[in-house]
Amino acid sequence: TQLLEQSPQFLSIQEGENLTVYCNSSSVFSSLQWYRQEPGEGPVLLVTVVTGGEVKKLKRLTFQFGDARKDSSLHITAAQPGDTGLYLCAGAQGGGADGLTFGKGTHLIIQP
């Protein structure tokens, strides 16, 4: 089983602050995804990155895939209480039929 290490595990910050969540592995992935999960619900896909060095932006969220396709980061600018949730990174190897490898997640709380 390939491992994805996420850090930090928990993060509580004030509204308006910036933050970065990291997802690291010793393995190479063909693609890496970020999901957001709210309590009592299933994860919902935010973004998929495929190319080493790729940067994708989703409003105030910026996702980056490492050059070697082993790590990724999620940066949130001017965090808002609606950003609160569990953020999961997941790596795929091959075509995805073998399932994704998930990190344990980062619990993010944005305080008003």
Added chain:
Amino acid sequence: DVKVTQSSRYLVKRTGEKVFLECVQDMDHENMFWYRQDPGLGLRLIYFSYDVKMKEKGDIPEGYSVSREKKERFSLILESASTNQTSMYLCASTPSRGRPMNTEAFFGQGTRLTVV
């Protein structure tokens, strides 16, 4: 709107009972998965299926079995429920093999199972 639907949001079962968790997707996806999610352990893959009547063990298959008689339906079976199977169970589906973008998983809302 694409959808993965799990039959129950909450279940309470007794130790030793046989438990069925059902999952249906309406996206004509080839691949379907069952994960369990536990605090501090994240999502762990139990079983997956890439075609009707096909199944593959994931990382933690012990105590579970699955059934995929139709493309859209993937069932998880706990043969004899035990308290250590109390967990959040998540079903997911992805399109067919081939392109990296087809690894995007669509999840159901989850079933919180409590075994007493």
